[in-house]
Amino acid sequence: MDDRIGFVGTGNMGSALIRGVIESKTVQASHINGFDVIESQVDKLVGEFGINKCLSLKELVEKSDVIIIAVKPQNMAEVLDAMRSSLRPEQLIISIAAGISIDFIEKQLGFSMPIIRVMPNTPALVLQGASALAKNALVSEEQMKKAIKLFGAVGFACEVDEKLMDAVTGLSGSGPAYVLLFLEALTDAGVLAGLPRNLARDLVVQTAIGTLEMVTQKDNLHFAQLKDMVTSPGGTTIHALEIMEKKGLRGIIMEAIKRASDRSRELQMKD
């Protein structure tokens, strides 16, 4: 990609994205600009990858074609205020701030320009994230393709309509917490059955990794078909599944994720 990509905020997410786009050779380090109020965070990336350090937000905006804003949601207003006078209409703004709508960004800037809102998740930190991207009407097809490529460098990336962002937030944004809770519960169950905790953890982690590998290698099979492969007549698995179904585990999961999505909507209505 020939564009100059500017990162405002080079904390957890900003630095993970920078690492991802450089290691996947999506963008050369010399085309990446970074600015953070904590200068040492940019210095680290300059040392590690050779990106360019900007000394002000103004400098970053002037030197970048695409500006990725990776600051906390509460810092968005001040960042947009500081960028406003340097922005050019042909530039693309990408925001990853959770719960900040495209409308909020346009209102804060006082004008519209190409803007993409992204909901990534924490596995992006290990280049295995799931990101959904929503655009406003001024984003061209080519700009969206570039954005998908940038976020594809830290995992899976897809385009959604902005009205689906609350559902995405409740599902994949919060998703790592649900998966971790399930893994923790499985480990406890192993301990209850008499296994040493470390061994239970190792068995659970490998079972999860192995199952996901089967899902990705046999992607023509429905989850239920893979589940049926472990579920022999009158065997152990079907007895465990009977309890999970009786106690309504699926319903609990659906209700919980619906609540998370509703909460995402409520938080935005407060803006």
Ligand SMILES: NC(=O)c1ccc[n+]([C@@H]2O[C@H](COP(=O)([O-])OP(=O)(O)OC[C@H]3O[C@@H](n4cnc5c(N)ncnc54)[C@H](OP(=O)(O)O)[C@@H]3O)[C@@H](O)[C@H]2O)c1
């Ligand atoms: N972490 C996740 O898994 C995740 C998932 C989905 C979405 N997100 C979104 O990603 C965004 C970044 O999260 P993060 O975990 O990477 O945060 P982070 O580690 O705190 O990084 C943000 C960096 O931006 C700096 N900053 C604050 N105001 C600034 C300004 N005006 N100009 C330049 N830099 C500024 C921060 O400095 P200070 O610490 O001094 O403020 C910090 O170094 C958030 O909006 C979050 O909602 C994160």
